Amino acid sequence: MTAHLQASEGSRAVKRTIEFIRHHRLQKGDRLPSERELSDRFGVTRSSVREALAVLDALRLTERRPKSGIFLRNALEDSGLDSLVIQANLDLPFDERTMRDVSEARVIFETHAIRLACARRTDADLNRLRELVANYSSRVQAELNVANEDVEFHLAMAAASQNAIIVRTLTPLFLMSFQWRQKYFSSSVIRRRSLADHQEFVIAIADRDDIQATALVRKHVHSAFDEVLALVEGNGQPESHNQRAGGDE
Amino acid sequence: MTAHLQASEGSRAVKRTIEFIRHHRLQKGDRLPSERELSDRFGVTRSSVREALAVLDALRLTERRPKSGIFLRNALEDSGLDSLVIQANLDLPFDERTMRDVSEARVIFETHAIRLACARRTDADLNRLRELVANYSSRVQAELNVANEDVEFHLAMAAASQNAIIVRTLTPLFLMSFQWRQKYFSSSVIRRRSLADHQEFVIAIADRDDIQATALVRKHVHSAFDEVLALVEGNGQPESHNQRAGGDE
DNA sequence: CTACCAATCTGGTAGGACCAGATTGGTGTA
DNA sequence: TACACCAATCTGGTCCTACCAGATTGGTAG
Known part of the structure; x- marks a missing residue:
């Protein structure tokens, strides 16, 4: 898909x-x-x-x-950001600088998204988040990968900010990191930790506790970034690499 | 161009x-x-x-x-955001909701960009900003439109954040509003006011005064947004309008 | 050295052809 | 009647050829 x-x-x-x-x-x-x-x-x-x-x-x-x-x-x-998504889909690598910038930007954007979500979220938003967490939870218990569900959840939080532009900005940041995400969530331990974070997110948003919510973002994204950086390490620089660039077929 | x-x-x-x-x-x-x-x-x-x-x-x-x-x-x-740029280039209109979201997102993103710029800007960044302001100033005195130069300046400020992703995020927000910008800067009064703002921006960034800088963003963007909203008012909703959709030529 | 012109190159567009898998609707069977 | 099956049809993917007209360029004449 x-x-x-x-x-x-x-x-x-x-x-x-x-x-x-x-x-x-x-x-x-x-x-x-x-x-x-x-x-x-x-x-x-x-x-x-x-x-x-x-x-x-x-x-x-x-x-x-x-x-x-x-x-x-x-x-x-x-x-544009969309070109990063395309490059990611084409298996073209990113340099560490870009990944670091993406992580920083994501923290900034998502922090604000959450802050707005705490202020503006509707009951419908909350219900949707709870549904997503429930689904996430069942997949975690079934030992399934939750890379897709993670993106879904974070975008749903962003959507609760009632600002479509913020959602559209965060989307490519998630999509371009989908491959790392895929590897990242291959660990059962990480899936469970992530689930716990999501549950805390929902509580904070339900309580409109933006202090707690924004703190969660920092923790959640930074820990993820560290793991991912370790995973991707040594994947090659953006220059002069021929990763599966052999013959025409 | x-x-x-x-x-x-x-x-x-x-x-x-x-x-x-x-x-x-x-x-x-x-x-x-x-x-x-x-x-x-x-x-x-x-x-x-x-x-x-x-x-x-x-x-x-x-x-x-x-x-x-x-x-x-x-x-x-x-x-994605890039589709907004394309829609703008094709003269497809936006609804007010989108414009409002764009404005809000721009304030958020640019505020953080400026904050980072205050912390991380190099002397080279500062020189570039001063060059751009000088150029801007001369064009204002020559009564020329400065829509392009305005985008250039704001992107240069964003670049001083040393985070390329933030720049790449703000770019489409500027580009999609280029037409409004064009009209907006047709006023001599506005050009002078904008120039003064830019000069204050440079001072704040030079002094690494992020308090002042972020306050400026809010003022600068909000006043611009109000003007633009007035300009665009009555351009039609996104549905069932046929703005210059007549014959093929 | 300069001015000028023609051959060449370039992107833009049109139209046709074939492939092979997906879709669909009708047919024949149970 | 309900279901299974198959062939005609439709669809996107790719290739090829042919023109057009403006941009570019290189050589030639002044």
Whole structure:
């Protein structure tokens, strides 16, 4: 449901193009090879390349100038958050700096989301959170992975802030870390600890206790980040790595 | 440089598809017409439709299931922030609720960005901010629009937080409001007031005075939001409006 | 050295073709 | 009547070819 089981040629082209940009250290304003050359280089049709470029355009990474060429609008590091989700889905690695920034941003954003949730949450929000915790709990007892359910719960908390933009901001931060999350929750101990945290979250939000709630965020996210950082350690830098980038097939 | 002067068929197809989703009130899980039907309906080639769908896929709005169909992955309101930028570029309107959420989110995010900037800003950051203010000032005196320069300055402040994710989060919030910004800064009085604010920002950041800096954010953004809301007032709700949706040309 | 023009290159768009799995509706059987 | 099965149809995925017209460029004439 989350991972693209069989990557389409379009997705491949996106990945290859991003790798190309990284490999050649292209900077803002630099020009990419023409569509025809990229299609040769990647071994796919120009149609597929064009689909990929449409995506990169939407992510504000490239700019296609008619009758002229394809140019880098922003450095890879300056594109939108959604591009991080895509890079994650394509198994492109992140550097530690990015992960650290994501963690910090998540604490900040989620802290405020929770604070607002404490002030504005409706009874419906509360019921939904309780449902999610119940479901989470049953999955934990069944020794199932709860990576999806964890995201669901945290987004539901964010939704209780009644601010859709905050939810839409947190979403990519969760999605881009889905793979780490998957590994993270493979531990039964961690699943149980996480469940306990979630239960505390619900209590705090029910009591509108934003002091307790925000403290929980810090604890919850930081402990998770430490674990994840240990897991991902040694996965490789963003530069010059060829992780499963062998032949065309 | 910002607005696409002549929309490509691919962009048109994106716009038409979003309008289709809105018009038919499609919800998460609903199925869209086939590519071939959309291409008929929009009067463009399937290639163009496919480019558009690739974009909508990247924005996590749709999901293409091979040999089956195109389905809505999320409601329009739940897609990523980048989709808001695209909607803004396509002249698709936002409802007041969204604008209010954006304003609130911007205050929250930017407040934290400034706080971090006060703590972490380097001398280089400070120099850059001063350069930008100088440029801003000269443009104000020349009675030029400073919509671009305003975004530049605020993003530079965010960059001084040394957290790239925060910058990448604020970017779409600025970009999606570029049109309002354009109108907003058409007033000479507002340009001067904004310049004064910016100068105060630099002083606060130079002194690492996060109390003053965060207070400035609130004042700066709120006053701007009020003005903008007045400007946009009566632009129409997100439903059933046909703002310049007449003939094909 | 400069001005100018034509060959070339580039993105944009159209249209057609084939593949193979998903879907569906009708048929024949129990 | 109800169910199982199969073939026609539909769908997304990919490839290929062909034009168009503006941007670019390299060589040539002045």
